[in-house]
Amino acid sequence: MSLLDRYHLLVHDVAAALGYDYSDATPDWVHPFIHLILVLAPALLISVGSYLAIRGILKLWKYRSTPAIHPEPIRGLEGSLFSTVLRYSRRQQALMIVVSLIAMPILYLTLELPKQIVNNALDSGRFPVAVLGRDVDQVVFLMLLCGLYLLAIILNGLNKYSLNVFKGYVAERFLRRFRLLVYRQWRSDPDSGNQSEIVPILAQEVEPIGGFAADVLTLPILQGGTLLTILFFMFVQDPVLGAAALTVLPIQLVLLPKLQRRVNALSRTRIKEVRQLGRQLSDQLRERQVNPAGLLPVSASFRELEHVRRKIFRLKFFIKALNNFLTALTPFLFYSLGGYFVIEGRITLGALVAVLAAHKDFSAPLKELFRYYQTLEDTRIRYHEITAFFAGSGHSSEVAQADDSTLEKVSQFEQSPLRKTTLPFEGHGDLASQ
Template identity: 90%
Template sequence: MSLLDRYHLLVHNVSAAFGYDYSDATPDWVHPFIHLILVLAPALLITVGSYLAIRGILKLWKRRHTPTFLPEPIRGLEGSLFSTVLRYSRRQQALMIVVSLIAMPILYLTLELPKQIVNNALDSDRFPVAVLGRDVDQVVFLMLLCGLYLLAIILNGLNKYGLNVFKGFVAERFLRRFRLLVYRQWRSDPDSRNQSEIVPILAQEVEPIGGFAADVLTLPILQGGTLLTILFFMFVQDPVLGAAALTVLPIQLVLLPKLQRRVNALSRTRIKEVRQLGRQLSEQLHERQVNPTGLLPAGASFRELEHVRRKIFRLKFFIKALNNFLTALTPFLFYSLGGYFVIEGRITLGALVAVLAAHKDFSAPLKELFNYYQTLEDTRIRYHEITTFFNKSIQQSAIVQADNTMPQDVSQFEQAQLRYPASSLKRQGPSQHHERV
């Protein structure tokens, strides 16, 4: 048996495992779809998932085993963003997780009831039917199912409303605390050169960090649970159509994160340029007379900011357009292959309509998860830039103080020992004595 014959046998076995046996009588255009949906796309998805998992494990192992030293820990701030968020909102995070999990069965009802309405209330001749021991006709049964669907929609809306309002409360509460921590650290810094740079930090750079505090655990659980619930519903209707929903996912997992890393690098450059511009404007404000040559560095900063932001816009809109195009390819498989299954009697029309409606909701949580990844990376950059800003300030102050107090006749090696004593280098991690705001 040749390798090609073994491959075709494998495809037939996989298709039979999904409950679909196709033969030579099946139209020729169906065969490539079966190969793509049941063999090629799952193999690529497993490969990409394994690669991402291994890379994540290696990165985590390297991060834990690479010593990183800070001059002094910032009071009230942990070494990582997750630790800081969980320290000040642990109970609120647990409550939001519970509310998010309650939304999953309600979501499944909103997907199942439209199928029941089409198949059992509209496209059925078995009336009257017994409901709770009473016989009802077709119109009453239709109104009953529509009432249950309306109730499920209301419950789903109330759940999302309550969760979003509580998320806003958690975000604003954490933002206020985080601003106080940063402000207190700035007030305790004797270096007055950082006065101008604290304005964009407190006004702009901490804002996304506060908003992300409410989504750090809730959003991946809510959107990931929504994604799994919709995917489970699709597989219940038809395993082949459920597998078709994952066809373009490997391409999204490969391309979108790489493009997003370029956006993150540009965001880091933009933050540095804004700080540099603030430093230049502060120096000009402290001059009694306006220096005409001061327009040159400010104009260069304006041009650099415009250049960086144009690159960010181009990449962001390209990512959005690519994601929309890949998401729109899956309904093509549903209409073509799913329509053929309806004609052949494999699935009902109501099931196909329900799968199409579910996939419309399927792309939304997938986009939210990609946006979460983008926001996570951007927020980590901001958090790292803020902590690095204060650490550099602390180190510069320590160096200046050591230069003012050390004797003039000591050697350079001894001066280095005085500037950087071994006891002042601490391993990065949560401080043992944090002062709460």
């Protein structure tokens, strides 16, 4: 038996294990789909997943084995972004994780009930049916399932609303503390008068870090759980169609991170250019006079910023277009192969409709996870740049002690039961603790 014959037997065995026996009577166009879905795509996915896992383990081992030069460049902040976020929002993170996990069974109901409505409530040949010991006709049964579906939608919406609102509170609270720590470090620096870059740091660069603090654990758990729930639902309807949903995933895992690393490098360049521009403008302000020669470097900085931003836009939109194209390929497999399965009687029309609807929701958490990876890399760059900005700065003990005392008093005041109002500069951060 040749190697090609063994390969064909392997494909037939895998298809039979998934409950689909196809033979020479099967249309020729089905065979390459089966080979792609059941053998080639899973093999590529396993290879890519193994490579990423090994690379992540080696990267983590290298990070832990390398001694940190500046473990805590800013008092109150850890050397790692994750450690800093968990240090100040551990309890809030645990609560958000619990709320995220509650959303999974509700999500499964929103996927299962439409299939039940199409297959059972619209089937007029099996009524009346018994529900809780009572016989109901077709219209009542339809309204009952629709009511359950509406209830599941309402619960899902309330869960997302409460989670998003609480995430906003956690983000604002962490952002306020992070800004205060950076500002305290700036005050304790004897050369702070020359650090004109502190304005864009406090106003712009810390903003994404505060927003990411609420998503650091919740988003991957919520979106990853959503992805696994939808994928499990697809496999329950039909294992072949469930495997088809993963066909383009290896390509996305290979191409998108590489393109994102180029965007990250450009983001780092943009941050440095903005700071350089701040230094030039600060020097001109200290001169207290208009210097025509100062226009040339400022104009060059503007031109370089425009050039970098254009590169970032081109890469970001190319990543988005590529991801949308790859995501749109999977419904083609569902319509062609899934439609053939409906004609054969392998699956019901309601199951195919449910799989199509589930895949529409399947692409959303996948995009969120890729966006999380992009945000993670961008935020880590910003956090590293901010901590590196103060890494070589001196410290003034008197100012530092005064700021430590102020932070302690502010913390005590926040926990005091006498507090009734929110101070103007606090935003909505304290609502998270109420």
